Amino acid sequence: MDKKVKVYSTTTCPFCIRAKQFLKDNNIAFEDLDVGSNQVAAEEMIKKSGQMGVPVIDIDGEIIIGFDKDKIKQALEL
Template structure:
């Protein structure tokens, strides 16, 4: 299985949508909540090259972007191969 990290906040609708998409794919992920955790938010900013919105999604260390980016990959048929490649 790939290692998937997703930085979130509890009430973010895009975070919920990203988690639902990953849940539908049947993949496990590490949810890293940044609310109230300045160190975790700083970690996200550094890993995401300064992107400060949530969610920020990483698959095996590769920055995918936010929900819109991941959803676009899925619509283009590129997310499943990325998940499979990351898993092998």
């Protein structure tokens, strides 16, 4: 079964743009949460990751901070 992927990001952050592009390039569907405009998502992100830096990627509960390609690949078994 496909893993559930959530991306917490801001519209302006370069590495968020690249993280999302990376997921798209690998045909991974994800929920795109803009923590700049969505306060609930922002609080959820801070609670899950214990920090405020973006992007934060939640892959089936595994929290990856930053655009860490190796960790994303591992979590998605790419």
